[in-house]
Amino acid sequence: MxxxxxxxxxxxxxxxVGHHVLGAVPWLSAxxxxxxxxxxxxxxxxxEPVHDIAHWLLYAGVVFVVLERGRVLWRHGRVMRDLPQARVSPDSAMGRAALAAGLRIEQVWAVRGLPMPAFTTGWVRPRVVVATDLSERLTPDELTAVLAHEAVHLRRRDPLRLFALRSLASLLFWLPVLRRVAADLEDEVEITADDEVALCLALPLASAVLKLGGGASTPVAATVGFQRADLLPRRIRRLAGEDALVVSHTSTRxxxxxxxxxxxxxxxxxxxxxxxxxxxxxxxxxxxxxxxxxxxxxxxxxxxxxxxxxxxxxxxxxxxxxx
Incomplete structure (x- = not known):
């Protein structure tokens, strides 16, 4: 949509496009x-003034998407540069969980003091960034489930896909429905990752989501978020095998x-x-x-x-x- x-x-x-339409519609002759x-x-x-306004709105949307998405990229790059990142050791609990989740060691970076437990970032070479204390807060199965969830985001290149969706919504900023549809798609990104992990790690992932659900949000706005307070009940119910009510952000208006x-x-x-x-x-x-x-x-x-x-x-x- x-x-x-x-x-x-x-x-x-x-x-x-108008010229092609004009050629196909005989009643538009002079x-x-x-x-x-x-x-x-x-x-x-x-x-005619309505058409001119549509053009000016499009020009304004191009300017807005460049400024707004450019600000997001600049903020994201600044935060990522300031984070004290370190590679994960294959012999550590984090390294073993990453390998069990189907990730390569070089795709996982640990950050001390990260305000979010885990997220996926990057377009060309996406990687998973995790908090160093995550292995102390979760059991091995829960840690593996969290990293498996992020591995799905990495394989699907969700950071790039979501950035493109948000850019489209910003291009036509004067239509609120586009941002709401983009928000619905962001929810489905999380649900899709959960569904793949649920085939073998449904309950550990549900337990991990419940444990980590009350933390602070990440300042890295261009990443795929693990914590979505408004989405947690649906995710936990779905992982537990219950029917979850799907609430859309869009409205009839x-x-x-x-x-x-x-x-x-x-x-x-x-x-x-x-x-x-x-x-x-x-x-x-x-x-x-x-x-x-x-x-x-x-x-x-x-x-x-x-x-x-x-x-x-x-x-x-x-x-x-x-x-």
């Missing part, structure tokens, strides 16, 4: 000024707003491509051409007393009298 909404909105303001009682010229005038935005983007894009008979005389095709005295296109959208194919409209008469 997230990719579909973003793609449709981006395509709606892309001129090349000679056609009406669709039944609907005046296409007035609709063009009314939706946000979905309606996204639908309206899609409708406006596409309709304005198509109507702006409707060629006026004389682009150099744009004002001459204003409300007066259908005997409406008002200058507001909203009062001119419908030509009353005229039916499709009739002779009562000046546009039709002008078209027929043309050589």
């Amino acid at each position: 997230l990719f579909a909404i973003v793609a449709l909105l981006l395509l709606g303001v892309t001129p090349v 000679e056609q000024h009406h669709l039944a009682m609907l005046c296409l010229v007035a609709l063009h005038q009314f939706l 946000s979905l309606i707003a996204a639908s309206v935005a899609l409708l406006l983007a596409w309709s304005s894009g198509v109507m702006v491509l409707h060629p006026l008979s004389d682009p150099g005389q744009h004002a001459a095709h204003g409300p007066a051409h259908c005997d409406h005295p008002e200058a507001n296109p909203l009062t001119h959208l419908f030509c009353r007393g005229w039916s499709f194919g009739g002779d009562g409209c000046p546009h039709e008469a002008a078209r027929r009298s043309a050589p």
Whole structure:
């Protein structure tokens, strides 16, 4: 849904797509000024500012995503540089648990004083970062389950995938539904990792999640988080074999707003491509051409007393009298 909404909105303001649509829709010719009682010229005038606003919102979204995601990357890099990281010894409890979880030793780094028990970071070469005292807080099976959970994030490259999802949501920041859909997908990332681990380590993982669920959140905003207080009940119930209620972050109101935005983007894009008979005389095709005295296109959208194919409209008469 997230990719579909973003793609449709981006395509709606892309001129090349509009030209293809224009070629496939015969009623958008320059000679056609009406669709039944609907005046296409007035609709063009009314939706042209909407299309311009869509373009400016897109430009603002590009600036926003560069600044907002750039700030996240800078903060992430600064935090990672300041963390006292050390490789895990294969003979340590952490090393044995990492090997049992299917990780290579070089993929695991231990950090003293880490405010979060474990997380996965990195795009090209993702790695698992764990707190050095985690082996003292968990049993061997629980530690293996936690590292197996992070190993799933590492194999699926979840840090990169989530960063891309958040970037898409930031690109269209004025649509709250995109951030909410991204939040739903973040929940499913955690559930997917739990499901893979649950095949052999369901109860140890549930116990570890319960033990670690009340800690502080990590300052590394670009990573995949292990602690999600709002998601803990669902994860624990699911790992225990119980049916868990899935609560979406999206709402009916946000979905309606996204639908309206899609409708406006596409309709304005198509109507702006409707060629006026004389682009150099744009004002001459204003409300007066259908005997409406008002200058507001909203009062001119419908030509009353005229039916499709009739002779009562000046546009039709002008078209027929043309050589």
